[in-house]
Each structure stands twice: as structure tokens, then as C-alpha cells.
Amino acid sequence: MEVKARAPGKIILAGEHAVVHGSTAVAACIDLCTYVTLSFPADSDMNDKLILHLKDLNLEFTWPIERITAALPNSTSSIPSSPLSCSNETVKALSVLVEDLDIPEAKIGLASGITAFLWLYISIQGYRSGKVVITSELPLGSGLGSSAALCVALSAALLALSNSVNVDVSQKDWLTFSEDDLDLVNKWAFEGEKIIHGRPSGIDNTVSTYGNMIKFKSGELTRLKSNMSLKMLITNTRVGRNTKALVAGVTERAIRHPNAMNSVFKAVDFISNELASIIESPANDEIVVTGIEEKLEELMEMNQGLLQCMGVSHASIETVLRTTLKYKLTSKLTGAGGGGCVLTLLPTLLSGLIVDKVTTELEACGFQCLSAGIGGKGVQISFSDTS
Numbered sequence: 289m290e291v292k293a294r295a296p297g298k299i300i301l302a303g304e305h306a307v308v309h310g311s312t313a314v315a316a317c318i319d320l321c322t323y324v325t326l327s328f329p330a331d332s333d334m335n336d337k338l339i340l341h342l343k344d345l346n347l348e349f350t351w352p353i354e355r356i357t358a359a360l361p362n363s364t365s366s367i368p369s370s371p372l373s374c375s376n377e378t379v380k381a382l383s384v385l386v387e388d389l390d391i392p393e394a395k396i397g398l399a400s401g402i403t404a405f406l407w408l409y410i411s412i413q414g415y416r417s418g419k420v421v422i423t424s425e426l427p428l429g430s431g432l433g434s435s436a437a438l439c440v441a442l443s444a445a446l447l448a449l450s451n452s453v454n455v456d457v458s459q460k461d462w463l464t465f466s467e468d469d470l471d472l473v474n475k476w477a478f479e480g481e482k483i484i485h486g487r488p489s490g491i492d493n494t495v496s497t498y499g500n501m502i503k504f505k506s507g508e509l510t511r512l513k514s515n516m517s518l519k520m521l522i523t524n525t526r527v528g529r530n531t532k533a534l535v536a537g538v539t540e541r542a543i544r545h546p547n548a549m550n551s552v553f554k555a556v557d558f559i560s561n562e563l564a565s566i567i568e569s570p571a572n573d574e575i576v577v578t579g580i581e582e583k584l585e586e587l588m589e590m591n592q593g594l595l596q597c598m599g600v601s602h603a604s605i606e607t608v609l610r611t612t613l614k615y616k617l618t619s620k621l622t623g624a625g626g627g628g629c630v631l632t633l634l635p636t637l638l639s640g641l642i643v644d645k646v647t648t649e650l651e652a653c654g655f656q657c658l659s660a661g662i663g664g665k666g667v668q669i670s671f672s673d674t675s
Contacts, residue, residue, distance in 0.1 A: 289457060290327040291448045295440035295667040296320065297426040298433035298495040299522070299622045299631060299660075302563045302591050305538050305598050306556035307504065309549075314512070314560050314567075315491055316501040318522070318660040322424040322437035326445040329419055339419040340405060342398070349389050349402065356406075357415050359385050368412040369452040371475040374483055382406050397429070404439060404480040412446040412476070420445075427656065430524045431623030436492030439480035443473045444667045455669065462668040473497055473667060499666030503564045505557075512564055516571035516580060518662040519634040521612075521643065523619075523655050525604035527627025534624045538598045552597050555590075563587050567663075574636070581635045585618035588633060592620035600625030607653055608632075615646045634659070 296317040303313025338356065341348045359381045374382075382403045391398060409420070420442070426434040444465070447453045453469040465473060474497040481488040494509055495502055501512040542549040566584060571577050592609070595601060605621050608630040612619045619632040634643060647657045 289449065290325060290672045291445050291669055292323060292325045292672070293441040293444040293448065293667060293669045294321040294323045294462070295437040295444065295496045296433075296499065296664065297322070297437050298492050299520070299629075299662070301501070301622075301631075301662075302587065303556055303560040304621075304623055304625070305535065305595065305600060306553045306560075308535060308538070309542060309553045310506060311553045311557035312503060312505040312560035312564075313491075314501060314503050314564050315495050316514075316518075316663045317495045317499045317666060318432070318520070318662055319664045320425040320432070320658060320660050322422065322426055322434065322441050324438070324441040324445045325421040326449060327419050328417065328449075335417055337417055338406075338409065340402065341419065341421045343421055343423045345395065345398075347392075347395065347398075351385060351388070351406075353415050353417055355388070356385065356410065360410060368447060368450050368476075369472065371472070371479050372411075373479055374407050374411075378407065379403065379483065400484045401435060401438060404435075404483040405442060407483060408439070408442050408446060408476060408480050412443070412450055412452075425658075427524050427658075429528065431628040432522070433492040433496060435484045436477065436481055436488075436496045439477040439484070440473060440493055440496040440667050443476035443480065444669055447473060447476065448669045448671075455671075457671045460670060460672065462670050464665065464668055470497055470666070495666075497666050500663045501564075501567060503560070512568055514567050514663040515569065516567075516577055517636075518581075518584075519636075520660055520662055521617075521632040521634055521647065522622075522658045522660055523608050523630045523632065523650050524658065525602070525608065525627050525630065525655055527602060527604045529602075529624055529626035529628050531624040534600050534626045538600065541599055549598075552594050556594050559587050559591050559594075577636055581633065585633055585635075588618050588620045588631070595621055595625060602626050604655075605630055608650060608655065611649050611653070612646055615642055617642075617646065 297320050298315050298317050301314045307313035336353045338351045386399050386402050426432050428434050477493040478490050481493050503510045609619050612632045617632050619630050622629050622631045650657050
């Protein structure tokens with residue numbers, strides 16, 4: 289039996305940075321996914337090995353099972369239904385297994401993701417031979433939740449071939465877990481995210497697991513249900529950014545100008561809550577949908593202006609804003625800013641010719657453009673018989 293899982297990436301529609309200071313933010317999944325295929329090959333050459341194939345990067349790593357058991361003699365797979373945090377001692381032991389690999393210097397950033405992979409695999413499947421193949425439509429390190437999508441898809445695939453969830457393996461179409469099983473997937477994925485990021489908010493893995501949209505404020509997450517199809521052009525500026533430095537910069541600005549910045553954060557809170565309310569409002573016909581899209585554009589524009597007030601824009605982001613504005617399209621940065629990705633709302637009635645033109649112009653600047661539906665389904669799995 290082989291299982292394939294797919295988990296979507298995410299965007300922040302409103303509220304980034306301000307959420308750190310008590311404001312509301314809204315996040316949504318996108319229909320660009322990470323795919324994980326898990327199998328337990330009967331081939332004798334594959335016995336007693338754990339293989340990880342990163343197909344997009346043309347990298348494959350192999351660990352003898354005996355090497356894993358020697359490094360982690362006290363690990364257990366008896367409680368996949370009860371996620372536990374990875375201890376510091378286990379992280380150190382896993383790091384030794386990762387150091388055994390010949391990871392190219394240019395890809396050394398993969399180490400934390402591989403560590404999370406090993407821990408999730410061993411925790412849920414134990415010391416079992418297997419092969420995991422990973423592909424993704426999400427650019428790495430661009431703020432679109434690629435690490436969370438990996439942890440969610442991996443957790444889903446591993447749990448699907450365990451006794452901890454109830455799934456119909458005879459079904460060959462894409463399936464969604466029950467609500468309780470989704471909760472379990474999300475808890476495991478969050479533990480994987482902690483290995484990669486240290487102290488993640490849990491927002492990325494939650495959106496990837498459950499899909500659609502969520503509103504969050506001061507640690508409280510509320511799931512939202514969109515009543516219309518939204519489409520965005522996502523422009524990856526390919527400019528790397530230091531998220532911690534950007535967050536610290538906003539905090540320092542708030543210390544220097546407390547009254548002004550508190551007003552900015554309060555305004556963002558209003559924008560996020562209004563955006564969430566609009567998204568959940570009825571969208572019965574084309575005229576109503578157009579009206580909703582126009583309101584969303586205005587809120588995006590206001591949010592972008594406030595993000596500029598926080599000092600997290602960048603020359604590359606401003607280039608995207610100017611370019612899309614020429615075509616009367618509205619854009620805002622998503623995530624940390626300082627580079628990263630920019631969202632451009634593509635109205636329902638917008639001509640495909642316009643989309644092609646703006647995409648061509650943005651790509652001529654060296655940017656990467658991705659078209660994505662917003663607020664769709666979360667993690668899903670499918671099975672196939674390999675016998």
C-alpha cells in the first residue's frame with residue numbers, strides 16, 4: 289500500500305506584524321501544495337533502509353535502520369495518537385544523523401527540515417524501512433508556509449498508514465480526514481514546525497491542515513468559511529529577508545512612537561475584522577461578488593499603507609505595487625515583508641489578457657509569478673495498491 293498526501297501553503301491576507309502587538313490577522317490557504325508519497329517497498333534492496341527523495345531538488349538521502357536505532361535507542365512508535373515534543377537530547381541525536389549526509393553547501397538550510405522529517409517518521413512509524421518522496425509547488429523560504437505544508441503532508445501520510453486514524457484505504461480518490469483525525473495531524477505537524485522554527489505561532493500548520501481561512505488574535509484562532517472563490521497573483525520577489533530583524537524593527541518603532549504606532553495597530557485590527565466579515569458574507573450573484581472584491585481591494589490597499597508605516601516594505605515590493613497599479617490592480621505584501629511575496633487580487637471579471645501582461649512585466653523584473661486560488665481545502669490523502 290502506498291499513500292500520497294497533499295497539504296496547501298498559506299498567505300496572510302491582513303494583519304501581519306500588527307498581530308504581534310495584539311491586533312487581529314487573517315490567513316488563508318492557497319491551492320499550491322506540497323506532496324508526500326510514503327511506501328514500504330517489498331524490494332529486498334530497500335529492506336532495512338529509510339530513504340528520503342527530494343524530487344524537486346534531485347537529492348536522495350538514505351539511512352540504514354540500524355544506524356537510526358543506534359542513534360535513537362530510546363525512541364518509540366507506540367504512541368502516534370499522543371504527540372509529544374521532541375526533546376533537546378533527541379534533536380542532538382537526530383542532528384548527528386543529518387550530519388552523516390552529504391548535503392550540498394548551497395542546500396544546507398534543508399538540515400532542519402530533514403531533522404523534522406526523521407523525528408516525525410520515527411515517532412509515528414518507528415524503526416520501519418520505507419521510502420518517502422517529496423515534491424512541492426511552493427517556493428522555499430518565501431513566506432508561503434512551505435515548511436508547514438511539508439510537516440502537515442508528512443504527518444498525514446505517516447498517520448494514514450498507522451492505527452491512529454480511521455481512513456478507508458479502498459478509496460482511490462483524494463480523501464479528507466475526520467475532524468478528530470485532522471486535530472491529530474495538526475498537533476504532529478506543529479511539533480515538526482517547532483523543530484524547524486523553534487517557536488512557531490501554529491498559524492501556518494493550522495491553515496494547511498484545515499484549509500479555508502482563519503482569523504487569529506492573541507493566540508486565539510477562529511476558522512472562517514469563505515462564500516466565494518478568490519484568486520490571487522502571488523509574486524515572489526526572490527529577495528530574502530530576516531523575519532526576526534523585521535519584527536524587531538517594528539517593535540523598536542513602536543517604542544519610539546508609541547501613540548502613533550498604537551493607532552496603526554488599531555487600524556490594522558479594524559481592517560482584519562472587516563475583511564473577515566466580508567469574506568463570510570453571502571455572495572449570491574456577480575454584482576455582489578464584484579462589490580465584495582472592490583471592498584477587499586480597498587482593505588488590501590489600506591493594510592499595505594499601514595505596513596509601509598511600520599517600515600517593512602522594500603524596493604522590490606514597491607516595484608510590484610507600481611507595476612500592478614498600472615493595470616488598476618491592488619497589491620499588498622504578505623508575511624514579514626522586506627522582500628518575500630506580494631499578493632495581487634485578480635477580480636472575477638478581469639481579462640486573462642491583463643493577467644498575462646502584468647505577469648510578463650513582473651517576470652521581466654526577475655520575479656516569479658504564481659496564480660493561486662484562495663481558501664480551498666486543507667490536507668488530503670489518497671491510496672494506491674503497489675502489489
